[in-house]
Amino acid sequence: MSVSASAVAVPDASTASARWLTPVELGVLGAIWGASFLFMRVAAPHFGALALVEIRLAAGALVLLPFLWLARARFPLRLWPLLALIAAINSAVPFTLFAWAAERAPAGIGAITNAMTVPFTALVGFLFFSEKIGTRRALALAAGFVGVLVLASGRSAGASVGMAAAAGTLAAFMYGLGINLVRRHLSGLPPAAVAAATLSCAALLALPFAIATWPASNPPPLAWAAALALGVLCTGIAMVGYYRLIARIGPSRASTVTYLVPLFGVSWAWWLLDEPVTLPMVLAGALILGSVAISQRAPR
Template sequence: MIDGSGHEMNPGDNTVNAANPASGDPADALPAPAVRDWRTPLELLFLGIVWGCSFLFMRVAAPKFGAYALVELRLALGATVLLPFLWMARARFPLRRWPTLAAIGLLNSALPFLLFAWGAQHAPAAIGAICNAMTVLFTALIAFLFFGEKIGARRAVALLIGFVGIVVLATGKSAGLSVGPAAFAGATASLLYGIGYSLVKRYMSDLPPAASAASTLGCSAVLLAPLAWTHWPAAPVPALAWACAGALGVVCTGLAFLMYYRLIQRIGPARASTVTYLVPVFGALLSWSILGEPLTWSMLLAGVLILGSVAFSQRAR
């Protein structure tokens, strides 16, 4: 499952990818069952809305900032929110590990964020939100191709269905214009998330999730800074775009990570991963209801195919 910061939690294990959630001691006292019963669905709903909003925020802010400047703000703000966790765990981050952290940050944060931001400049927000759901399937594919993990017949079929969904999405149009380039950018971003998660699981599973998220986001912000500087918008940026960029970094990339990880600690990764199904739904609905962007039949069909393939693959677990 991918969070809005570009980090993923595999529903089948306890490794959190470098940019999702927080902290709190797992031994913290759990709430009474009656409280937990109503709180969990509300938190899942809230996370689905927050990560759905991330695509709306990109759609508003990316045309004003450009992809490089917007992603730089997102990375820097997200890393700042999580920085206290890195400081507390600084002894576990010797210098020899930072090149690996930087490389993973590029694959798992900077490049996917750039692709989604570029797509948001050229197509409705729903396109990126729907593509993001493919991360679950791409993670299984990368683990199979490069790390020797079994994929199974069900997941193989699910991948084929998901790819059909991407093709359907890419062949559609919005306002008479092709959304193909944006759809393929979103699919590539999801593939990079899958690669990044596999690397996190292999090289960073011994590190605290919130601290490792801060490190990879911070490295990405430093590496992207020269490009962001040279591509900084010349014209004044409207206040609304600044607000969306701030919310994208602080809320969708930093705070949501903390909430998601705490949710995993309380209810487990499999149940927490159900938020995967909410993000495309809210991304599409918010795009339609707030921005007035059309919901086309190709988007709806692609959403059904992709989310259906994810559900089908997870039934095998």
């Protein structure tokens, strides 16, 4: 290479790397979280909702426990009742609702309703924490609710999906409530350690129900593989990746993964489970993702 050619300005390697690394990581995270609904659809009919959720919580907690151990001095005993409450609201109950829905409806139904978490977070802040919601976010909520109604009124493979859509929507509302509680009461703590603590508490809370409803016959290997992937990959490893992404690009940009989860969830189910993509699912997905877009663009 000549001297003149070598003198041409070259972008900084770390900056150039970040340009392609961020969309790749967002895509991978969206694919993983989208696959969680596929895994639930495969495993839930064999384990039942409560047993599957226990496996998911315990496996996810085990992956994240090292982060809690490193930050253990910042988690005094007086904090654990609050952690247990948030664990029920943000993990145990919504995970169970999504698993229950996965027993009864295509995986795409849960993936689409999951996107309602973003507008529900704004709604909970408005209803319970005196946050301003604004006209744009109010319109976003309205569009999202219309999307849920369209989804719930549809049918897939000849069966009504209304109850599954309602369960997924309630789970998204619980996520919105949990996010607000974490933001206000646990914001000064390491996020990965908080996730480990809440998943551990949720696993203990769900354990008696899982034991009482444990399947009489051992589920097949594919169901076990799906259940473990749901816990280790989609709950534990994905959370580590998400917090790493937040640390590098900030929570606002990292939250754009919300747009990808329904797309991947529906695509995985269509590709691997031959689940149909119906017109109500397309319309509902467009309305709900549109509500997410409006909600995220609204002023804080």
